[in-house]
Every structure is written in C-alpha cells, then in structure tokens.
Amino acid sequence: MPILVVPTTAVHRSFLAAWDELGPDHERWMGAKSIAQNDEEWTREQAADPAEFERLVEAIRAEAEPETVMPPGIVHQTVLWFVDGIEFLGRLSVRHWLTPPLLEVAGHIGYCVRPSARRRGYATQMLTQSLPIAAALDIEPALVTCDAGNIGSRKVIEAAGGELEDERHGKLRFWVPTGVS
Template sequence: MPILVVPTTAVHRSFLAAWDELGPDHERWMGARAHAAGAEEDWTRDQTADPAEFARLVAEIRREAEPDTALAPGIVHQTVLWFVDGVEFLGRLSIRHDLTPALTEVGGHIGYCVRPSARRRGYATQMLTQSLPIAAALGIEPALVTCDLDNTGSRKVIEAAGGELEDERHGKLRFWVPTQVT
C-alpha cells in the first residue's frame, strides 16, 4: 500500500521517470529546489540523474524541515514527503510549517502533486489524508489547502478530507481542513 515517506534515494529511478512525465512546465512539483543554508539551489533533471547529486538533493530537501536550518528570507520551513509504493515514486506533498502573506493568499499549508501515470487512483486523497496527522503534530490546526478554481479533481480531494471552502482569491479556492480527529 502506498505511504508518505521522507524523501529517500531508494526511489531515484522512478523519481526521474516521474519528472519526465511531468515535463518542464510542471517540474517545480518535483521539488528539485532546496532552500537550506539561506540560499536557493535548483537541480536539473540531468543533474539529478547522477546518484550522488540526487542524494545531495534528498538531503537538502530533508533539511528544510529542521527548525534550526537557515532559510532565505520569505521562505518557510517545510516538511516534504514522497508518496511511494515500495521503490515507485507516485507523488510529492509539502507541509509548510508557517504561512507568509503570499502562502495565505494562494499557497496554503499543504500542496501536493501526483505523477501523471498514477493519477485517477485516489492517491491524492490518500496523500492529503495521511498528511493531516503530520500537520497536526507540527501545530497546524486547521490547515489551509488551496487549488485552482477550475481543478475539480483537487477540489474533491480537499472536500473528501473535510475541507471547508472559505473563499476564492486570485483564481484559487481556499479551504480549511481539520488536522485533528474529533
């Protein structure tokens, strides 16, 4: 059964295949940008093909969750989790520990993406549901989750997790999702 895990080098090959599926227009969802050490660093698809560079990317992504890691101004700590089935990378989810004004408007606490070949199997719902206790443990209650106005699939995922629509801003629907079971 697929689960959320901290980023791991065990999924290297399938991570690269997922990156290829998403293509350059959506590569930001691969999370190949790290903000640790107070600076931003981007990894390219070709660069991450090297196992050593991929391991470095994984380490930097994991460091972003650590509260004592210095981040660039305007960047918040985030826990990045990968949704995997064994060594198969299926998707990515980020839990942002705090909200900046921009994240309050359009980004929210939790963002997720399922690779194209794994869509329409309920994985996004599983990812969001599995992430809620983790968000609660980080002190997030409730979590702000947003989606594009025309993204019916994502809206259904958020509503299935208990999301309550607050409003629409800048072409994004903004939902508050409880993170604690009552």
Template sequence: MPTLVEPTVAVHRSFLAAWDELRPEEERWMGAETFVGGEEENWTREQAADPAEFERLVDGIRGATDPDAVLVPGIVPYTVLWFVDGLEWLGRLSLRHVLSPPLLELGGHIGYCVRPSYRRRGYATEMLVQSLPVAAELGIDPALVTCDADNLASRKVIQAAGGELEDERHGKLRFWVATHTS
C-alpha cells in the same frame, strides 16, 4: 500500500521516470530544489540522474525540516514528504509549517502533486489524508489547502479530506481542513 515517507535515495530510478512523464511547465512539481543554508539550489533532470547529486538533493530537501535550518529569505519552514509504494515514487507533498502573507492568501499549508501515470487512482486524496496527522503534530489545525478555482479534481480531493470552503481569492479556492480527529 502507498505511504508518505521522508525523501529517500531508494526511489532514485522511479523519481527520474516520474520526472520524464511531466511536461516542461510541470517540472517544478518534482520539487527538485532546496532552500537550505540561505541559498536556493535547483537541479535539472540531468543533474538529478547522477546518484551523488540525487543524494545531495535528498539531503537538502530533508534538511529543511530541521527547525534550526537557515532558509532562503521569504521561504517558511517546511517539510517535504514523498508518496511511495515500495521503490515506486508516486508523488510529493509539501507541508508549510507557518503561513506568510502570500501563503495565507494563495498558497496554503499543503501542496501536492501526483505522478501523471498514477493519477485518477485516489492517491492525491490519500496523500492529503495521510499528511493531516503530520500537520497536527506541527501544531497546525486547521490546515489551509488551496486550488485553482477551475481545478475540479483538486477541489474534490480537498473536500474528500474534509475541506470546508472559506472563499475564492484571486482565482484560488481556499479550504480549511481539520487535522485533529477528535
């Protein structure tokens, strides 16, 4: 069964295969960037193909979860989780621990992406649902999750996870999702 896990080098091959499925304008969803140590670093597909570079990428992504991590100015503390089935990389989820003013307005606590060849299988909903206890452990309740107003698929994902629509701002729908299952 697919599950959210900390980023791992074990899925290197399938991470690259997933990257190859994305259109150039979607590549940012791979999350091949780090903001730790006060510097931003971005990996290209070619760089990430090198096992040593991929290990550095994974270490950098995992390093952002450290509460003492020094992040790039403007970046809030965050956790990235990968959605995997065995060694198959299916998607990623970002969980922002706090909201800056722009994130409160547009971005929210949780963002996610499913690999194109695995879409329309309920994985986005499963990722979001699996992330809610993690958000609760971080003291987030409820979590803000946003989507483009014209993105019906994401709207359905958020609502399936219990999202309650608050409003629309700047073309984004803003939903609040309870993270505790009291």
C-alpha cells in the same frame, strides 16, 4: 499500500521517470530548487547522477529542520514523497506556517501526483495521511488551496473534510481539520 515517506534515494529511478512525465513546467514539484542549500537548482541530468540525487534528497529533507536557515520570506516545510515500495507516485509539502502570500494562494499543504498515477485516489490518500503530520506541527486547521477550475483537487480536499472559505486570485481556499486537540 502507498504511503508518505521522508524523501529517500531508494526511489531514484522512478523519481526520474516522474520528473520526465511532469516536464519542465512542474520542476518545482520535484524539489529541483533547494531553498535550504544556497538556492541551488538541480537539473534532470544532475539528478540522474546517484551522488547528486543523494544531495538533492538531503537538501529537501533539510527544509524541515528548524536549524536550517531559510531565505527571508521562505518558510520551513516538510516534504514527503508518496511511494509504493520503490515506485515514486507523488510529492506533498506541509508548510510549517503561513506568510501573507501563502495565506492568499498556496496554503499549508500542497501536493502533486505524477501523471501516470493519477485518477487512482492517491491525492486523497496523500492529503489524508498528511493531516496528522500537520497536527504534529500544531497546524489546526490546515489551509489547502486549488485552482478554481480543478474539480478533481476540489473533491480531494472536500473528501478530507475541507470547508470552502472563499476564492482569491483564482484559487479556492479550504480549511481542513487536522485533529489537533
């Protein structure tokens, strides 16, 4: 059964295949730009090298650590990968708090499923599995957004208990309970 895990080198081969599927317009979902390590950007070719991929994984993981110094306006985030064994299926981020721009359009939780794994319920599983993680960060409720025309993502958010607040800048904004008591 697929689960959210801390980024790992074990999925290297399938991670690269997912990167190829998503293409250059979605490199940010692959963690190609590390905020935690001098704003370094990894290319697909660099990530193909096992040593560079290990550095990429470490940089992504560091973004969740409170001691990691982040650039002004950038928040810590816990990045998790949705995997089935060694098969990379998607990526999810839990932002630890919201800046004004995140409050407007991006929210606490963002996710992406690789194209070849879509329409199998994985996004719903990812979002549901992430809610206890958000709760552990004292996020209650979590803001989750999607493009106004993205019916699939809207259904995912509603299935997780999301309540629509409004639309801003072409984004629907939902508040999803995380279970914090």
